[in-house]
Amino acid sequence: MTSNDLKAGRSRDEMAARLAQDIPNGWYVNLGIGIPELVAKFVPEDKTLIYHTENGLIGMGPSPAAGQGDPELINAGKRQVTAMPGAAYFHHADSFVMIRGGHIDLCVLGALQVAQNGDLANWSTGQPDAIPAVGGAMDLVAGVKSIYVITQHTTKQGEPKLVESCTYPLTGLGVVNRIYTNLAVIDVTPGGFGVTELSPGVEFKDVQNQTGAPLSDIRESATAGKK
Amino acid sequence: MIDKRVNTAHEAVADVFDGATIMIGGFGEAGSPIELLHALIDQGASDLTIVSNNTGSGEVGLAALIKAGRVSKAVCSYPRTANSTVFTELYRNGQIKLELVPQGTLAERIRCGGAGVPAFYTATAVGTPLAEGKELREFEGKQYVMERGLRADFTIIKARMADVHGNLLYNKTARNFGPIMATAAETTIVQVESVVEAGEIDPETIVTPGIFVDRVVQVAQPAHESELVAAGATYP
Numbered sequence: 001m002t003s004n005d006l007k008a009g010r011s012r013d014e015m016a017a018r019l020a021q022d023i024p025n026g027w028y029v030n031l032g033i034g035i036p037e038l039v040a041k042f043v044p045e046d047k048t049l050i051y052h053t054e055n056g057l058i059g060m061g062p063s064p065a066a067g068q069g070d071p072e073l074i075n076a077g078k079r080q081v082t083a084m085p086g087a088a089y090f091h092h093a094d095s096f097v098m099i100r101g102g103h104i105d106l107c108v109l110g111a112l113q114v115a116q117n118g119d120l121a122n123w124s125t126g127q128p129d130a131i132p133a134v135g136g137a138m139d140l141v142a143g144v145k146s147i148y149v150i151t152q153h154t155t156k157q158g159e160p161k162l163v164e165s166c167t168y169p170l171t172g173l174g175v176v177n178r179i180y181t182n183l184a185v186i187d188v189t190p191g192g193f194g195v196t197e198l199s200p201g202v203e204f205k206d207v208q209n210q211t212g213a214p215l216s217d218i219r220e221s222a223t224a225g226k227k
Numbered sequence: 228m229i230d231k232r233v234n235t236a237h238e239a240v241a242d243v244f245d246g247a248t249i250m251i252g253g254f255g256e257a258g259s260p261i262e263l264l265h266a267l268i269d270q271g272a273s274d275l276t277i278v279s280n281n282t283g284s285g286e287v288g289l290a291a292l293i294k295a296g297r298v299s300k301a302v303c304s305y306p307r308t309a310n311s312t313v314f315t316e317l318y319r320n321g322q323i324k325l326e327l328v329p330q331g332t333l334a335e336r337i338r339c340g341g342a343g344v345p346a347f348y349t350a351t352a353v354g355t356p357l358a359e360g361k362e363l364r365e366f367e368g369k370q371y372v373m374e375r376g377l378r379a380d381f382t383i384i385k386a387r388m389a390d391v392h393g394n395l396l397y398n399k400t401a402r403n404f405g406p407i408m409a410t411a412a413e414t415t416i417v418q419v420e421s422v423v424e425a426g427e428i429d430p431e432t433i434v435t436p437g438i439f440v441d442r443v444v445q446v447a448q449p450a451h452e453s454e455l456v457a458a459g460a461t462y463p
Contacts (some may be wrong), residue, residue, distance in 0.1 A: 001273075009342060011261070050402060053330075053400075054330065055254040055255075055257070055400050055403055056254070056400045056402055056403050057399070057400050059294075070398075070399060071256055071257065071451045071452075071453055072256075072257040072398045072399045072400060072401035073399040073400055073453075074254075074255060074256075074257050075258075076402055078254075078256075078257075078308075079256035083399070088239050089397070089399055089400060089402055090402070090408060091334075091402050091403065091404070091405065091406040091407055091434075092254075092330070092331075092333075092337075092403050092404050093334045093335060093337070093338040093406075093407045094331070095331075095332050095334070096331030096335060099331055100331055100335075100349065100351065101351070107284035112359045119354075124356075129319065131314070131315050131319075132306075132325065132327045133303040133304070133306055133307040133327070134304055134305065134306055134327060134329050134330070134357065135329075135330050136304070136329065136330035137329075137330055137349045138329040138331075138332075138352045138355060138357065139329050139330060139331030139332065139351045142349070142350040142351040142352070142353070143331075147260065169355060169356050170354055170355045170356075172353075172354065172355070173353060173354035173387075180339060192391065
């Protein structure tokens with residue numbers, strides 16, 4: 001690849017599949033709208049994850065068959081879903097008790113920008129004519145135990161999304177733990193961004209070229225940590 | 228004998244006054260009390276402040292109330308939908324005010340309002356534009372922002388079933404804000420598909436106890452907002 005090949009590395013599905021490998025069996029998980037939703041398709045069959053949707057369901061299942069849905073059984077993206085055996089419904093205050101109280105293990109979100117200290121911007125570009133809308137993003141990043149971001153490494157215009165400090169309005173301070181992009185898997189460490197894994201066919205210098213902050217190469221220690 | 232039934236949606240909202248604050252249940256179309264909202268449009272009250280997660284779809288229900296110019300302010304977490312430009316146009320023209328609140332903070336503000344708790348601290352939104360101007364306080368080395376409890380003059384929500392005491396059961400994710408909004412208003416008005424006698428709902432399964440409910444109106448076959456929008460319906 002060349003350093004400005006924006007489609008290098010993993011596809012959206014491959015990014016979601018890569019992230020799905022890292023979620024432990026039995027975790028309670030909240031998936032954001034967009035690429036994060038794809039993660040559920042790729043969870044290995046030997047694992048059971050329990051999906052929370054902040055509008056009031058834990059034990060969410062996939063979309064219903066055509067004609068089988070209920071307009072009052074929807075997810076946070078307002079699409080019709082199903083309830084798995086063992087599911088529960090609850091009101092909004094309880095839903096955010098689960099979130100803010102640290103009862104959800106993992107939230108997977110998209111990002112506009114992630115800063116090297118883990119600051120996340122994902123709700124507003126700050127443009128004056130945009131209608132401000134935040135939903136549950138700020139609650140999720142403030143309360144869920146682990147926050148993984150899944151995103152293309154750069155914008156469509158090739159601008160880095162991983163930066164020294166966010167220029168867009170923040171969603172939360174120092175909240176991101178790990179980032180899965182088309183190019184790499186990157187941990188947010190006390191020393192900044194640390195690359196733990198490169199996508200097939202991608203070289204470290206290519207990732208650095210498309211990143212707006214210094215990267216450290218921690219692939220060896222990450223591998224050692226898994227043994 | 229207690230019987231909280233009223234005969235029609237119009238009767239249920241007859242005393243809503245100009246300038247009232249109204250909590251409106253629903254997350255997207257799930258739980259949106261469309262028939263009560265349409266009755267409120269007919270009733271004519273204006274200069275309303277609404278507290279609601281969204282601002283409606285198409286030009287029916289909540290979006291129709293806003294389009295009719297009855298709402299001067301929305302307290303809301305996500306006032307955007309793919310298929311409605313009603314709120315967007317009024318907001319850009321400066322004809323409606325918006326207080327944007329994170330969804331979980333909105334829920335907890337309502338819960339606290341109903342529980343008699345005037346304020347609370349949350350980590351949500353610390354360091355973001357939505358915490359600007361608010362009191363910050365540190366607990367155990369971590370920053371929190373103070374948020375105020377919310378109360379309203381009226382709550383209008385939808386449930387599946389009530390008994391004549393106002394005990395409520397909901398349907399799936401249409402429950403959303405209903406149980407907390409029911410607690411936080413001077414007058415709580417509920418539309419339900421069916422009403423049964425006292426004792427017919429197992430007390431172990433009741434979600435909203437009737438103490439929080441003032442009026443129950445039966446709407447046996449409530450419209451689904453998505454079907455109205457798909458059909459191009461408008462109200463009135």
